[in-house]
Amino acid sequence: MTLPIDAFRTKLHELHDLEMIQSLLHWDMEVMMPGKGVTARGEQLTTLSALAHQLHTSEEFGRLLSEAEQQSGLSKEEQLLLAEARYDFDRSRKLPESYVRELSDARTASYHAWTKAKRENDFSQFEPFLTRNVELARQGAELLGYADHPYDALLESYERGMTTRQIDALFTPLAAELKQLLTEILSRPLPDSSWIKGEWNTEAQKQFTERVLAELGYDFEAGRLDFAPHPFCTHFDIDDVRITTRNEDTVFGLFLSSLHEMGHALYEQGLDKTWRRTPLSQAPSLGIHECNSRLWENMVGRSLPFWERYTPILKNLYNDARLADKRPEDFAAAASFVAPSLIRVDADEVTYNLHIVIRYELEKALIEGTLAVKELPQAWNAKYQEYLGVAVPSDAQGCMQDIHWSEGIFGYFPTYTLGNLYAAQVMEKIRSEQPDLDSQIRHGNTRTILEWLRKHIHKRGRKAQAPVIIAEATNQELSSEAFLRYVRGKYLG
Amino acid sequence: MTLPIDAFRTKLHELHDLEMIQSLLHWDMEVMMPGKGVTARGEQLTTLSALAHQLHTSEEFGRLLSEAEQQSGLSKEEQLLLAEARYDFDRSRKLPESYVRELSDARTASYHAWTKAKRENDFSQFEPFLTRNVELARQGAELLGYADHPYDALLESYERGMTTRQIDALFTPLAAELKQLLTEILSRPLPDSSWIKGEWNTEAQKQFTERVLAELGYDFEAGRLDFAPHPFCTHFDIDDVRITTRNEDTVFGLFLSSLHEMGHALYEQGLDKTWRRTPLSQAPSLGIHECNSRLWENMVGRSLPFWERYTPILKNLYNDARLADKRPEDFAAAASFVAPSLIRVDADEVTYNLHIVIRYELEKALIEGTLAVKELPQAWNAKYQEYLGVAVPSDAQGCMQDIHWSEGIFGYFPTYTLGNLYAAQVMEKIRSEQPDLDSQIRHGNTRTILEWLRKHIHKRGRKAQAPVIIAEATNQELSSEAFLRYVRGKYLG
Numbered sequence: 001m002t003l004p005i006d007a008f009r010t011k012l013h014e015l016h017d018l019e020m021i022q023s024l025l026h027w028d029m030e031v032m033m034p035g036k037g038v039t040a041r042g043e044q045l046t047t048l049s050a051l052a053h054q055l056h057t058s059e060e061f062g063r064l065l066s067e068a069e070q071q072s073g074l075s076k077e078e079q080l081l082l083a084e085a086r087y088d089f090d091r092s093r094k095l096p097e098s099y100v101r102e103l104s105d106a107r108t109a110s111y112h113a114w115t116k117a118k119r120e121n122d123f124s125q126f127e128p129f130l131t132r133n134v135e136l137a138r139q140g141a142e143l144l145g146y147a148d149h150p151y152d153a154l155l156e157s158y159e160r161g162m163t164t165r166q167i168d169a170l171f172t173p174l175a176a177e178l179k180q181l182l183t184e185i186l187s188r189p190l191p192d193s194s195w196i197k198g199e200w201n202t203e204a205q206k207q208f209t210e211r212v213l214a215e216l217g218y219d220f221e222a223g224r225l226d227f228a229p230h231p232f233c234t235h236f237d238i239d240d241v242r243i244t245t246r247n248e249d250t251v252f253g254l255f256l257s258s259l260h261e262m263g264h265a266l267y268e269q270g271l272d273k274t275w276r277r278t279p280l281s282q283a284p285s286l287g288i289h290e291c292n293s294r295l296w297e298n299m300v301g302r303s304l305p306f307w308e309r310y311t312p313i314l315k316n317l318y319n320d321a322r323l324a325d326k327r328p329e330d331f332a333a334a335a336s337f338v339a340p341s342l343i344r345v346d347a348d349e350v351t352y353n354l355h356i357v358i359r360y361e362l363e364k365a366l367i368e369g370t371l372a373v374k375e376l377p378q379a380w381n382a383k384y385q386e387y388l389g390v391a392v393p394s395d396a397q398g399c400m401q402d403i404h405w406s407e408g409i410f411g412y413f414p415t416y417t418l419g420n421l422y423a424a425q426v427m428e429k430i431r432s433e434q435p436d437l438d439s440q441i442r443h444g445n446t447r448t449i450l451e452w453l454r455k456h457i458h459k460r461g462r463k464a465q466a467p468v469i470i471a472e473a474t475n476q477e478l479s480s481e482a483f484l485r486y487v488r489g490k491y492l493g
Numbered sequence: 494m495t496l497p498i499d500a501f502r503t504k505l506h507e508l509h510d511l512e513m514i515q516s517l518l519h520w521d522m523e524v525m526m527p528g529k530g531v532t533a534r535g536e537q538l539t540t541l542s543a544l545a546h547q548l549h550t551s552e553e554f555g556r557l558l559s560e561a562e563q564q565s566g567l568s569k570e571e572q573l574l575l576a577e578a579r580y581d582f583d584r585s586r587k588l589p590e591s592y593v594r595e596l597s598d599a600r601t602a603s604y605h606a607w608t609k610a611k612r613e614n615d616f617s618q619f620e621p622f623l624t625r626n627v628e629l630a631r632q633g634a635e636l637l638g639y640a641d642h643p644y645d646a647l648l649e650s651y652e653r654g655m656t657t658r659q660i661d662a663l664f665t666p667l668a669a670e671l672k673q674l675l676t677e678i679l680s681r682p683l684p685d686s687s688w689i690k691g692e693w694n695t696e697a698q699k700q701f702t703e704r705v706l707a708e709l710g711y712d713f714e715a716g717r718l719d720f721a722p723h724p725f726c727t728h729f730d731i732d733d734v735r736i737t738t739r740n741e742d743t744v745f746g747l748f749l750s751s752l753h754e755m756g757h758a759l760y761e762q763g764l765d766k767t768w769r770r771t772p773l774s775q776a777p778s779l780g781i782h783e784c785n786s787r788l789w790e791n792m793v794g795r796s797l798p799f800w801e802r803y804t805p806i807l808k809n810l811y812n813d814a815r816l817a818d819k820r821p822e823d824f825a826a827a828a829s830f831v832a833p834s835l836i837r838v839d840a841d842e843v844t845y846n847l848h849i850v851i852r853y854e855l856e857k858a859l860i861e862g863t864l865a866v867k868e869l870p871q872a873w874n875a876k877y878q879e880y881l882g883v884a885v886p887s888d889a890q891g892c893m894q895d896i897h898w899s900e901g902i903f904g905y906f907p908t909y910t911l912g913n914l915y916a917a918q919v920m921e922k923i924r925s926e927q928p929d930l931d932s933q934i935r936h937g938n939t940r941t942i943l944e945w946l947r948k949h950i951h952k953r954g955r956k957a958q959a960p961v962i963i964a965e966a967t968n969q970e971l972s973s974e975a976f977l978r979y980v981r982g983k984y985l986g
Contacts, residue, residue, distance in 0.1 A: 040730030
C-alpha cells in the first residue's frame with residue numbers, strides 16, 4: 001500500500017517537474033529560440049503555469065497533503081517537508097488561476113514592449129505595460145496578504161523571513177555609510193585600469209572561463225555555459241544547472257559574470273539529492289543564493305590571491321602583447337576598480353548596493369502608490385544624482401536598464417544587497433576557520449570554501465529559512481557590519 | 494458569452510501546447526542537455542505526457558467537445574476540426590493513463606539501454622528492453638483495436654488511412670522490382686565517387702547549407718540549424734521549426750541530411766496559421782511529411798540541374814584544390830551513387846526502400862508474435878542477405894542501427910517508403926504543370942515547387958487524410974508506378 005507521505009511526494013514531484021519545465025522554456029527563449037517563436041512560447045508558458053497552478057491548488061493536492069500530515073511516525077525531515085509544502089500550498093491558494101494567467105500574459109507582453117522601448121529609448125512605450133505590472137503586483141500583494149506593508153507580501157516571494165521594516169533598518173544606514181566610504185575611496189589615487197578595455201580573444205576567454213569554473217567545482221557534465229543577451233543561471237534538476245554569459249569588451253571578457261553565475265550554479269549542484277523534486281531541495285531565498293554568487297565573484301574572483309593563481313594562465317591563453325607587463329596586482333586592482341556609474345550590472349562592489357537602494361526605494365514607492373509610473377524616470381534620475389552623483393543621460397540607461405520590472409518582478413532587488421551582506425558574514429566565518437585561506441586560493445585550492453558552503457548552506461536546502469541558516473552558520477545575526485569591514489579592509493585597509 | 498466551439502478550442506490549444514513542450518524537451522535532450530540531466534528529463538517527460546493524457550481524456554474535455562459538436566451553424570472547417578478532435582479523443586481514451594506512463598518510462602529506459610548496447614555491440618543488453626517494448630506495442634494495439642491485423646492499429650498512429658494489407662500489396666511487388674532494378678543498375682559501369690570521401694571544411698559546409706536552405710524558402714527567423722547525434726526536424730510552433738544535422742565525412746558533409754530535414758521544416762512552416770494550435774494545422778501522416786523531405790533531398794537535391802546551380806557556390810566556399818576539376822555532373826553523380834549497404838540512413842534512392850521493406854517485415858512479425866525478439870539479429874541478417882546481398886558484420890550495424898524500436902516505435906518504418914512513393918507522384922505532377930522545371934532549378938528558382946506544395950499539401954493540414962490529399966493533388970491513387978518510372982529514368986534512362 002502506498003503511504004500517504006509517498007502519495008503526496010509523487011504530487012510534489014509532478015509539480016516540481018512542471019516548474020522545471022517552465023525554466024527550460026525560459027532558458028530556451030533566451031539562448032536558442034528563433035525570433036518568431038516568441039508568440040507561441042508565451043502561450044506555452046501561460047498554459048504551463050496555469051496548469052501548474054491548477055495542480056498546486058487542486059482539492060486533490062490539498063487532500064493528499066492533509067492525509068500526509070495526519071500520518072503517524074513521520075521523520076523530522078518529512079515533517080519539515082510537509083510544513084514547507086503546506087506553506088507553499090496555502091500561499092498558492094491565495095492566487096486565483098485567472099490572476100496567474102493574467103500575470104503570465106502581462107509579463108510576456110510587457111517584456112517585449114520593454115525590449116523595444118529600451119532599444120528605442122522611449123519610456124512612453126513601456127509606461128502602460130509597467131503601469132499594468134505595478135497594478136498586478138499590488139493586486140498580488142492584496143491577495144497574498146501582509147501584516148504591515150504591501151511590499152512585505154512581494155518581498156516574501158523572494159526573501160521569506162524578511163520584512164520591509166527590516167530592509168529599511170538595514171539599507172538606510174548602509175546607504176549613508178557607503179556614500180561616505182565612496183567619497184573616501186575616491187579621494188585617494190586610483191590605479192589605472194584603462195588597459196583592460198578593448199577587444200580580447202573570445203575563444204581564449206571561453207577556455208579560461210571553462211577551466212576556472214571546472215577547477216572551482218562546477219560540474220560541466222551536469223551543466224553548460226552558453227551565450228545569451230543577459231548572464232543568468234537556471235536549473236532543471238540538481239544534475240542540469242546551466243549558466244549563460246555575454247561578452248564584455250574588457251580583459252575579463254565573459255569571465256566575471258560567468259563566475260557570478262557559477263556561484264549560483266554551485267549552490268544548485270550542491271543541493272540534497274535525497275529530497276530532489278521537493279521543496280526541501282531548493283534554496284530558501286534569493287538572498288542566500290546571491291550570497292554564493294557574490295562570494296565567488298567578488299570575494300574570491302576579485303581578490304589578489306585568486307589572480308596570483310590565474311594571471312599566468314590567462315596571459316598564456318590570451319598570448320597578447322598588451323599583457324606583457326601585467327602582474328596579478330594589476331588584474332586584481334582592475335577587477336576591484338571603484339567608480340560611480342549608471343549601470344547596475346557593471347557596478348563595483350562599493351557602489352553596487354547604492355544602485356540597489358535606489359531601486360528598492362523606488363519600487364517600494366510604486367507599490368505604496370506614492371510614486372506614479374509616469375514620474376519614475378524623473379525620480380530615478382534624481383536618486384542617481386543624490387546617491388551616486390551621476391547624471392542619467394537616457395531612460396534606456398536609466399530606469400529601463402533592468403529586466404525585472406518589465407517582467408512584473410517587484411521585491412526582488414533587495415536580495416542582491418542581502419546577498420552581499422550574507423556573503424561578507426560567511427567569508428569572515430570561513431576565514432576565521434581557515435587562517436591560511438589566501439594561501440589556499442593562491443595555490444588553486446578553493447575546495448575548503450566549497451565544502452563549507454555545501455555543508456552549511458547548500459545541503460540544508462529549505463530545511464530552514466535563509467536568515468536562520470546564515471545566523472547558525474556564521475554565529476551572527478544579519479547586519480551590514482561584516483560587509484562594511486570587508487569593503488573598508490579592501491579599499492582603505 | 495463564450496461559444497461552445499471557442500471554449501473547446503481553448504482546450505485544444507492547451508493540449509497542443511503540452512505536446513509542443515514535450516517536443517522541446519526532446520529537442521533539448523538531443524541538442525543541448527548535459528549528460529547527467531537525463532534522469533530528470535525522463536521524469537519530466539513522463540510527468541508531462543501523463544498530464545497531457547489526463548487533459549485529453551478528461552470528462553471535461555469530452556463534455557466541451559460534445560457541446561461544441563451540438564452547436565448549430567458551424568462552418569465546414571469547424572466541423573472538420575471537431576471531427577478530427579473527436580477522432581483523437583476517442584483514440585486517446587482507449588489508452589489508460591497507467592499505460593501511457595508505463596510507455597514513457599519504458600521508452601526512456603530502453604533508449605538508454607539501446608545507446609549502450611549499440612556502443613558495445615551487445616544485443617543481449619538491449620533484448621529485455623526490446624522485448625518489453627514489443628509487449629507494450631502489442632498491448633497498445635489491443636487497446637486501440639483493429640479490424641484485421643494488430644499492426645494496423647500501430648500503423649494508424651503514423652499513417653492513418655493505410656492498412657497492413659495495403660502495405661503488403663505495395664511493398665511485395667516493389668521489393669521484387671527494386672531487386673531487379675538494382676541488378677540492372679549494378680551491371681552497368683558506375684561513376685567513380687571515391688573523391689567525395691575525406692574531411693571537408695565544416696564551416697564552409699554550414700555556410701553552404703544555410704545559404705541553400707534560405708534560398709529554397711526555409712525561414713531562419715522561424716527556425717534554426719544545430720548539430721545533434723541524429724539529424725531530425727522538430728517544431729514547437731509554425732514559427733519555431735528546428736532542424737538538426739551532423740557531419741558526414743564526404744564532400745556533401747552535413748548538407749544532404751539538412752536538406753532532407755528542411756523538407757520537413759518547409760511543411761511545418763507552411764501550415765495554415767488560421768488553425769494554429771489545433772489538429773487542423775498538423776500534417777495528417779508521416780508518409781506525407783516524408784514526401785516533402787524526400788522530394789527536396791532526392792528529387793531536387795540529388796539532381797543535375799540543382800548541382801548546375803550550386804556547384805560553383807560550393808566550390809567557392811570550400812576553396813579546396815581537390816575540387817578543381819569537379820563539374821556539376823560529378824556532384825550529381827556522386828549524390829546519386831547506388832550501392833547495396835548496411836545502414837539505412839546512408840542508403841541511396843534505389844536500395845533505401847529495400848531497407849524499409851526488411852524492417853517492415855520484421856516488425857510486423859514481432860508484433861504478430863511470429864518472430865521472437867531473441868531471434869531478431871539472425872532474421873535481420875538473413876533478410877539483408879536476401880534483399881541486398883549484404884553480410885551484416887555486427888548487430889550495432891545490423892538490427893540495432895535504428896533508434897525507432899529502442900523508443901518503442903513500431904509501424905513507423907513503412908512511412909519512409911510511402912514518402913518516396915508520394916514524392917514521385919507529386920514531382921511527376923509538378924513537372925507536368927511546369928515543363929521547364931529543370932531550367933527553373935538550374936537558375937535557382939524553386940519557388941514553383943514550394944508554392945505547389947504549400948497550396949496542395951501544406952495548407953491543407955489535417956483537413957483530409959494523406960492518401961486523399963495526394964490523390965487529389967496528383968490525380969492518381971497511390972502506387973509504386975511513378976517512383977519506379979523516376980528511378981528507371983534516372984538510372985537507366
